[in-house]
Amino acid sequence: MQTFFQQVINGLSLGSIxxxxxxxxxxxxxxxxxINFAHGxxxxxxxxxxxYSINTWHFSFIEALLSSMxxxxxxxVVIEYFAYRPLRHAPRITALITAIGVxxxxxxxxxxxxxxxxxxxxxxxxxxxxxxGGVLISNIQILILVTACVLMILxxxxxKRTKMGKAMRAVSVDSDAAEMVGINIxxxxxxxxxxxxxxxxxxxxxxxxxxxxxxPLMGMTPGIKAFVAAVLGGIxxxxxxxxxxxxxxxxxxxxxxxxxxxxxxAVVYGVLIIILLVLPxxxxxxNMKEKV
Amino acid sequence: MKKAVKKITYFASVAAIAVIFAGCSTAxxxxxxxxxxxxxxxxxxxxxxxxAAGGYGNxxxxxxxxxxxEINQVGGVNVNGKKQKFKLIVRDNKTSTNTxxxxxxxxxxxxxxxxxxxxxxxxxxxxxxxxITKAAVPAVSPSATDPNFTLQKNGKVQPYVFRACYQNNFxxxxxxxxxxxxxxxxRVAILYDNSTDYGTGLEKAFKDTFKGKVVDTQGFTEGxxxxxxxxxxxxxxxxxxxxxxxxxxxxxxIIKQARQAGINVPIIGTDGMAxxxxxxxxxxxxxxxxxxxxxxxxxxxxxxPVAKKFMADYQKKYHTEAPTFSxxxxxxxxxxxxxxxxxxxxxxxxIAEGLSKIKNFDGVTGKITINKQHDPxxxxxxxxxxxxxxxxxxxxx
Numbered sequence: 001m002q003t004f005f006q007q008v009i010n011g012l013s014l015g016s017i018x019x020x021x022x023x024x025x026x027x028x029x030x031x032x033x034x035i036n037f038a039h040g041x042x043x044x045x046x047x048x049x050x051x052y053s054i055n056t057w058h059f060s061f062i063e064a065l066l067s068s069m070x071x072x073x074x075x076x077v078v079i080e081y082f083a084y085r086p087l088r089h090a091p092r093i094t095a096l097i098t099a100i101g102v103x104x105x106x107x108x109x110x111x112x113x114x115x116x117x118x119x120x121x122x123x124x125x126x127x128x129x130x131x132x133g134g135v136l137i138s139n140i141q142i143l144i145l146v147t148a149c150v151l152m153i154l155x156x157x158x159x160k161r162t163k164m165g166k167a168m169r170a171v172s173v174d175s176d177a178a179e180m181v182g183i184n185i186x187x188x189x190x191x192x193x194x195x196x197x198x199x200x201x202x203x204x205x206x207x208x209x210x211x212x213x214x215x216p217l218m219g220m221t222p223g224i225k226a227f228v229a230a231v232l233g234g235i236x237x238x239x240x241x242x243x244x245x246x247x248x249x250x251x252x253x254x255x256x257x258x259x260x261x262x263x264x265x266a267v268v269y270g271v272l273i274i275i276l277l278v279l280p281x282x283x284x285x286x287n288m289k290e291k292v
Numbered sequence: 293m294k295k296a297v298k299k300i301t302y303f304a305s306v307a308a309i310a311v312i313f314a315g316c317s318t319a320x321x322x323x324x325x326x327x328x329x330x331x332x333x334x335x336x337x338x339x340x341x342x343x344a345a346g347g348y349g350n351x352x353x354x355x356x357x358x359x360x361x362e363i364n365q366v367g368g369v370n371v372n373g374k375k376q377k378f379k380l381i382v383r384d385n386k387t388s389t390n391t392x393x394x395x396x397x398x399x400x401x402x403x404x405x406x407x408x409x410x411x412x413x414x415x416x417x418x419x420x421x422x423x424i425t426k427a428a429v430p431a432v433s434p435s436a437t438d439p440n441f442t443l444q445k446n447g448k449v450q451p452y453v454f455r456a457c458y459q460n461n462f463x464x465x466x467x468x469x470x471x472x473x474x475x476x477x478x479r480v481a482i483l484y485d486n487s488t489d490y491g492t493g494l495e496k497a498f499k500d501t502f503k504g505k506v507v508d509t510q511g512f513t514e515g516x517x518x519x520x521x522x523x524x525x526x527x528x529x530x531x532x533x534x535x536x537x538x539x540x541x542x543x544x545x546i547i548k549q550a551r552q553a554g555i556n557v558p559i560i561g562t563d564g565m566a567x568x569x570x571x572x573x574x575x576x577x578x579x580x581x582x583x584x585x586x587x588x589x590x591x592x593x594x595x596x597p598v599a600k601k602f603m604a605d606y607q608k609k610y611h612t613e614a615p616t617f618s619x620x621x622x623x624x625x626x627x628x629x630x631x632x633x634x635x636x637x638x639x640x641x642x643i644a645e646g647l648s649k650i651k652n653f654d655g656v657t658g659k660i661t662i663n664k665q666h667d668p669x670x671x672x673x674x675x676x677x678x679x680x681x682x683x684x685x686x687x688x689x
Contacts, residue, residue, distance in 0.1 A: 003528045006553075010520040108342070118541040120572040126553060136554055211512035211517045213545055213573050217344070221515055255637035262486055262511035 002134040007257045008250065013141045013210065015249020016148035020203040021226030022233065022241035023155060024076075026198030030172045030236035031192045033092060037099040038079055040223015041106035042197045046204025046215040047121070048110065054122045061124050064146070065205050072201020073194035080193040085186070103223075110216035118215045121208035142210045144206045151199055152242050159238060164191055172236070221265070223253075228272045235286025243283060313496025325428035325641035326404045332367060333638040335360065335628065336399035338410035338420060338431070343387030343458070344514055348617050349412050352434050353382065354610055355618030356409055359625035360640070362605075369629050372636040378625075385411060389419035391656040396420035400427035406640045407432070407628045409621065414489040418454075425452050432456060432627055434620035437463070438489045442666040454647050454666045456624045460490070463562055463585050466672050466688050467535065468561035470583070471502065471560050474686065476503040477533035481526045481545060483519070484509030485538035485564075489685040494537030494562055507531055516542060519549050526555065533557050539564040544573025551578035558583060566616040566675065576680030587657040588619040588675035589685050602656045616657075623655040 021043055028036045029284045029289045046068040053059040053067055057068045083102050087095045125143070155222055159165040170178040179185050207222075208214050229248040233240025275282060325335075337356055340349030360380045363369060368377035372648040381403050385392035392411055399405045400423060408424060408431035411417040417436040424431050432454045433441070439459045442450050471477050482504065485491030491511075499506055507529050510522045523546070524532060534550065536543050536559055550559065551574075558581040566586040571579045594600065602622060606614035630653050631646025632638045650662040658670040676684040 003524060006524045007521055010518075010524060013520075014518050064370060111342055111346065117350070118347060118544075118569065118573065120544075120569070123575065129552065129554070135553075138552060207517070211545055212548060212575065213517065213541065215541070216345075217515065218517070252518075253521040256510070257525045259508065259510060259525070261522050265513065273642060292613075 001255075005133075005135045007253050008165060009135060009141060011250035011253035012246060013144050013249070014253060015246035016145050017203050017207055017210075017245075018226045018229045018248050019245025020148050020151065020199045020206075021222060022229040022245040023152065023238060024200050025227050025230040026233070026238060027168075027192050027196045027236055028271050029230070030238075031168060032084070032088075032095075032175075032189055034095050034099065035227065036193075036196075037096070037223065037227075038102040038106060039196070039200055040221075040226065041103050042079075042219070043165045043200040043204045043207070043222065044110065044214070044216060044219035045075050045106065046201030046221025047208045047218065048114070048204070049201065049215075050205035050208050051119060051121055051214060054124055055059055059124075061143075061205075061209070064124070065202055068201040069198035070150045070201075072204070073198040075188050076193040076197025076200075080190060085189075103219075105208075107216055108221070114216065116216055118213050119286035121212050121214055123209070123212060125209060140210055141196075144210055147202065147206060151202060155195065155199070156238060158195065164188070168192055185245065186240050225265075225268055228268055229291030231272060232275050232282055237282065237284040240282055244264030321455070325639055326353055326374065326400065327640075328371075328406060328638045329404065331581045332377050333371075333407075333632065334379050334381060334402060334403060334405040334407040335625065336405035336410075336429075337380060337382045337387055338392060338395045338399060338408055338416075339382065340361050340387040340412045340416060341382075341384035345413050345416075346389045348435070348539070349384075349387070351615045351617040352410075352412055352621035354606075355434070355614075355621030356380065356625055358606065358609060358618075359622045359629075359686070363625070363629055369632050369638070370636050371632055376638060378629075381405060385416050386414065387416065389415050392416035393419045393423055394465070396423040396431075396584070400429045405429060406638050407643045409434065409624045411436065412538075414441050417441060421453055422452060425450065427640075428452065428644070429640040430454060430628075430647055432624040432647065434624045435617060438493055449666055452644050453626070454662065456620045456627060456655075456668055457563070457587060458670075458672065459667050460493035461497045461500075462667075463672065464494040464503040464537070465499050466674075467494075467537075467560055467562065467585050468498045468501035468503075469584075470674055470686070470688065471533055471535065471558075472504055475533055475558050477558065479507050479530065479532045480504055480535055481508040481510075481529065481531040481533075482506060482535045483510050483512065483522060483526075484536065485542060486512060487513040488539075490539075490562075491537050491605065492566060495535075498535055498537065505531075508650075512538070512542060514539075514542065515543060515605070520553065523553050523555060525549050526550075527553060531557060534559050536561045537564070538562075540567040540570040540573065544570045547574035547582060548578050551580075553573075556581065560584065560671050563587060568613045568615065571677065571680030573686055574680070579677045579680040582677035583674055585672055585674065585688075586616060587670060588684075589675050596654075596658070598654050599656045619656045623657050623660070626655065627653060627660070 024039045049068040049071040050064045127137045149239045167183045229244035230241045233244030252264045254269045311493045360378045364377045368375040385395045399454045416434040417433045428593045434456045437460045484495035561584040563586045631643045635642040635646040653660040660668045660670045674686040
């Protein structure tokens with residue numbers, strides 16, 4: 001039983017990172033129907049920013065987290081402006097291929113300028129383990145979980161309670177109609193990218209702190225898994241992405257704990273296939289009919 | 293009509309392919325090997341400078357550059373009484389087998405190199421074998437560890453393939469014996485890198501030799517960061533030790549996460565983790581009871597003058613402690629130099645002959661003798677880490 005709870009803790013910590021990343025996928029998809037494959041690399045940029053800001057300017061955890069959210073937001077907006085905006089009316093596949101291109105550009109660009117060596121993330125918070133009935137939980141795991149939850153609640157408030165959030169929802173339903181009633185489409189899309197990418201930046205710092213190891217290719221696998229999480233939760237749905245992220249994290253942990261560690265990635269991709277076959281709209285997705 | 297056109301294109305393409313192949317065969321049969329053309333001996337470097345193994349490739353690149361510079365600073369290699377300088381041609385194979393094969397072709401056909409250093413990984417190294425064999429140019433891999441790497445399918449040795457590191461069976465076997473005899477561990481769990489030949493080969497070699505019980509075997513993939521779930525399940529199985537054949541990027545995280553999960557049993561690994569970065573990633577306070585087999589022990593270097601000089605020079609040039617991969621790459625270049633001096637010729641076929649006859653060569657990684665399988669025979673050491681520092685070295689003969 002202790003082992004089971006220990007595994008649940010492991011799964012939740014991993015899952016909260018996937019959830020933060022999945023939110024970015026889901027929001028961008030919801031608003032412009034683009035799967036932003038460069039999203040995982042923004043998470044990598046966030047981690048590197050955390051690394052440099054802590055090492056060079058001796059930022060504290062909170063400062064590093066907030067500043068990497070800003071850096072994430074700026075890079076998201078810049079990528080959208082240069083790579084996706086010119087293709088706004090191009091076929092969807094063009095934008096998708098561009099997204100993959102941007103992802104490669106970021107990965108290889110960072111490897112070129114900063115070498116592909118793995119670096120050790122500065123440990124600004126010393127780890128303490130708390131023993132609760134035989135289950136070990138560390139302060140960093142609690143921090144990750146709490147930060148992720150706080151950010152998700154904030155995001156939900158922004159989407160539901162603010163004017164910008166209303167605009168986002170409007171654009172996601174029908175961008176032409178939204179434009180007609182005076183919503184600035186470009187600004188709304190930029191804002192969405194900023195919001196999603198800032199969460200990825202935060203996830204980067206959290207993962208740096210948790211695993212203590214960052215490299216330019218670190219965004220690839222978590223990026224794809226977060227995408228699966230978004231599809232699982234119902235791509236386009238914000239609560240769906242959070243739940244999907246936690247589910248994928250727990251699923252991965254579960255399969256590792258029963259001795260199938262070699263297949264944990266295969267299982268995640270298997271889930272993607274099953275979801276697409278059985279429940280294409282995901283857990284929280286609306287089953288919308290395609291307009292003809 | 294359509295059929296006729298199809299037929300014509302078919303014949304035309306067959307004819308074209310035949311012409312291309314004819315061209316190839318005449319080009320290769322006309323010469324055997326690459327001779328020295330203009331007083332410089334050309335050394336090709338087919339290396340993983342980017343991509344998944346980029347970190348290791350770049351460390352090797354530093355070792356190779358240092359060796360070539362040192363040799364050139366004293367005027368070059370003594371070829372039958374005449375000094376000839378090395379010219380290094382560096383090409384990146386991007387950790388891809390396809391690119392590695394084409395890089396090898398470029399090096400042997402266009403650059404006309406006399407010998408190749410590379411590649412870092414077994415997969416990329418195997419991909420270049422057909423091309424270098426056709427051109428009769430030898431290649432020394434600093435770190436390809438698969439037992440079959442230097443052998444043909446029929447078990448005969450590949451005439452132009454050499455290496456400077458141990459093969460897996462040897463290293464894995466030593467690890468297993470050490471775990472059983474010295475650490476007295478009877479129940480062992482294995483956590484290996486199943487995305488590389490390196491990890492899978494060592495896992496098999498360990499299992500074949502280990503006399504105790506292997507209670508659990510789990511794999512991970514290069515780039516994985518979360519091992520908490522696997523480690524939690526190990527903890528439950530009451531293991532005496534964990535064997536982790538893999539590279540320092542992942543093994544560093546395994547050590548960190550194991551210690552934080554309260555697993556304090558010895559962790560035994562391989563030369564892939566013999567790097568100062570291991571303790572940086574794991575954290576010094578977590579790097580206790582860590583053992584790994586290594587060809588290049590910083591402690592052993594105190595008694596080896598070649599290694600001592602190399603360590604000091606490396607520190608001066610790159611401002612960091614020399615990693616194992618740099619040491620192996622440095623030795624690879626010097627083995628080629630030795631072969632040239634022994635044979636009194638830098639023709640590529642002569643270098644291959646010289647390499648196969650190397651005996652008691654004083655390398656940074658110990659006294660090297662190349663055996664019939666083109667594997668180096670040299671001493672192996674096991675280093676122990678305490679608080680992130682090497683605290684003890686076991687010499688295993």
